[in-house]
Amino acid sequence: MAFDFGPLFPAGTPAPAQRWTGAPKYNFTGGNNDPDALPLGGLMAAAATVMAREGRTLATYGLNSGPQGYRPLRDFLVTKLERDAGMMCTADDLLIVSGSLQALDLVNSALLTRGDTVIVEQDNYQGTLTRLAKLGVNAVGIPLDSGGMRMDVLEAALAQLQARGIKPKYIYTIPTVQNPTGTIMGEARRIRMCELADQYGVPIFEDDCYADLVWDGERPRAIYAISHSDNVIHIGSFSKSIAPALRVGFIAAPWSIMSRMLALKTDAGSGALEQMVLAEYCAAHFTEHVPALRTDLNKKLDTLMEALNEQFGTAAEFEAPKGGIFLWVKLPDNVDTLKLYQAALKEGVAINPGPEWSTDKVNTLSRMRLCFASPSHDEIREGIALLADICRREFGVPERSGNVIERRGQE
């Protein structure tokens, strides 16, 4: 008789996972990248070179670079972060982690406990919101406009929390290509956020994992670079700029919290081969690869927006993001995207329903996030056409397009 593990699970154990049944045919979810834009030749050459030169260090945990990760990769990041984000840091300020998801977990482990409060952007990365919920942490959502998190509302929220005796543990922001809104916070707001953080004694948690994907390559300085008070934890990733399956991200942080995260990081380091290959590839080719990737992704965004205009007409509202891999779309108010998600998935179209990407579950019910990096141009067109059909069937919108009505009129 099979042993019953059920009674052994602690209270609060998450629901069991379902068995994986394969990827949907039209996948507009997840941070997957464009397989055609992957710099495969460069990565292969880098793998051959770095393994031939120093592959035997794979026999040693941490490649003899210590617990903060492969030193040449940190050295590359020091250069890159100064060049691209204005950040002045050293290799000792950096920790290589297994994707920015491990960065989120480490920062949260170091700072948060049940009942804590943090401040976040109202529309937000689902993985951040689910992590906070699982930890029993109260996430106060600050609305965004086209310039990112609104500083007037942030100021009011900080004042209100202070009046209630609550000091938030951090202000979490994705300032550069915000997820899911795609907005970029300008430098003035970044400076203002630093002033407010100083005034209220709250650190800033800056998640910059999409910052390489600004279409024109111009981005504001990182908040980490702007702050004068060593109160910013900055995280980033190679998932969006190179390849998500590699699972390599990083944390830049002051030693007072870095040393705590190191104490909590008991996994004996992140994958060494990937760190080696990335360091070797990026030192020589990052600055040539990323602009090509951006051009590729921008074209896919164009295809997605064209397909939405064609299939949904005015029923799909959106602002073209200035970079990234996703579009935040508003459908008519009667569309419940949680239901649309279920109906679409049955027919092989995967979308992110709005309420899963916001602290405001009500006003995002007719929103959806569409990722455009991974599907081909044809898949984008076919998938959006199918999604429009399903949405029409379920919710009566969009109305039939001109073409279809015309054809039906001829019958």
Added chain:
Amino acid sequence: MAFDFGPLFPAGTPAPAQRWTGAPKYNFTGGNNDPDALPLGGLMAAAATVMAREGRTLATYGLNSGPQGYRPLRDFLVTKLERDAGMMCTADDLLIVSGSLQALDLVNSALLTRGDTVIVEQDNYQGTLTRLAKLGVNAVGIPLDSGGMRMDVLEAALAQLQARGIKPKYIYTIPTVQNPTGTIMGEARRIRMCELADQYGVPIFEDDCYADLVWDGERPRAIYAISHSDNVIHIGSFSKSIAPALRVGFIAAPWSIMSRMLALKTDAGSGALEQMVLAEYCAAHFTEHVPALRTDLNKKLDTLMEALNEQFGTAAEFEAPKGGIFLWVKLPDNVDTLKLYQAALKEGVAINPGPEWSTDKVNTLSRMRLCFASPSHDEIREGIALLADICRREFGVPERSGNVIERRGQE
């Protein structure tokens, strides 16, 4: 002024890590492997082949194999585990993780909560003991003899706990090349452990991460293979058989607990490049590489035992292990290995003091664990000579060796 993160840390935060200052010259700690035995050419060829064939899937999280890990690596493990350990499992029963450390964390997260009790081998892997302590879990240590965990004491402990109304969450064992004792539990004890587990309704957590390194290649069936009641969680690793820096391990477990661990594993998968390279390499070369590695390691063990006999004489007692990468050494009772550890580290010799590797902190005070895979034969000889000098200076043992006395007599 620098921001002070101190007041933000939750109660119970571990002490901060110290800055890394480089590896000790003579390092007898850690699961590092022999760099000369690393199959570098094979891994490089595998990397080139697998990347050329399917490298573009790196653009997709999980390589389109789903959350349980790269399918060809799981397929290899299905074959390997049946051939080597008698385990009948399918790819669906396997989860690829970032080293067996993540396996420990996932199993513990799924099953344990503060105040729980588990049963472990008395002398034990430090990482297991520190994890349990951090979780606030009571670890009941069962003594070992040359045949591994003693089943008579296990039976008595289960009965005593039951009498006190305590049901342990699991029985944790490293049955094949136990860490640190190097013992191998025979099949009769494995069968007895399964009977006791059934009788008391307690699952077994089998950590088999050294099982590939039995000198003669002959090992008893895994406990997972012996149990008839789907109550065994089995974990393993490529750290010891191929390379620790890769950070690839696995869990074989019934779906009822696998599905819970999947729900808790929110890292979007382990490093893909490493899974791909391992699958490609191991399918063709695992069975030729591992015997060569074992021969290499066995020679290093011989060098270590010779050096200990030469330098420590009868002051160092040990039983030659039947496999693995470490030796569990008893020094005279007046030697405090916690102090020896500190003194030796100052002179560039790193050892594992016994109390960190046992639930019995008193009777292991004069014990130490010495890892022999990573240092060269010369480093082993020099490091042990230096350790003997330091031990003599600190504790008066070993007495001066014959050679030295003779020379001094001639002065």
